[in-house]
Amino acid sequence: MRARPEVTVAGRSRTRVDEEAATTLLLGTVRRVANEVRSLVAELERLRSENEILRTEGEELLAVLTAITRWLGRRTRVPRTPARPRPSARRRREVAVPDRPVQELAAQPGRPEALVAIGGLELDRMSRSVRLEGHDVPLAPREFDLLAYLLDHRGEPLTHQTLVRAVWSTSYTGDSRALRWHVNAIRAKLERFGSVPVQITTLHRIGYRLDQRDDAGGRK
Numbered sequence: 153m154r155a156r157p158e159v160t161v162a163g164r165s166r167t168r169v170d171e172e173a174a175t176t177l178l179l180g181t182v183r184r185v186a187n188e189v190r191s192l193v194a195e196l197e198r199l200r201s202e203n204e205i206l207r208t209e210g211e212e213l214l215a216v217l218t219a220i221t222r223w224l225g226r227r228t229r230v231p232r233t234p235a236r237p238r239p240s241a242r243r244r245r246e247v248a249v250p251d252r253p254v255q256e257l258a259a260q261p262g263r264p265e266a267l268v269a270i271g272g273l274e275l276d277r278m279s280r281s282v283r284l285e286g287h288d289v290p291l292a293p294r295e296f297d298l299l300a301y302l303l304d305h306r307g308e309p310l311t312h313q314t315l316v317r318a319v320w321s322t323s324y325t326g327d328s329r330a331l332r333w334h335v336n337a338i339r340a341k342l343e344r345f346g347s348v349p350v351q352i353t354t355l356h357r358i359g360y361r362l363d364q365r366d367d368a369g370g371r372k
Contacts, residue, residue, distance in 0.1 A: 197336070265277075
């Protein structure tokens, strides 16, 4: 009995065609799975950041409520303050200090600026508000403090330890995840409202640096 000739398709054997089709299908499946994994990782990072923000805001709210409770407890038994003798006219002239608005005090050398404006970005320390291109940017308290510190030291490389001590007021800097989540949250919230005139650059194993962008979108 003679062997059955192998069927060919455009010069290639059917077996070869079937193998190529199976390989193409497998590659497509692998790419889809990889994209889904990347999406899940990004969503996990977002959830972690939101969880850290909620935890931080909860701690701050608890501290405020505790302070109010203590204040209310003291109000029920406030001791009477004895009258202090009035200073003489000469003494009043010596200690008199002219009244100055808060904005002027904030602008003194060594003090941070009350209002920082770069391009369409404005940070107001008096109202603790941030606006970008006329839109209010809703930042959590820690995010506001972190952005303000970065703006005050724009162009300077800042280590994780420096930022944590300045914003969280703690000497413990062993875990930088909270700092990374807050930086990512600031980036995401600013990018919702258009072109951002500043860029927060990650310095590998060092920290972060905030730079002002030029008209071409680069670092100034």
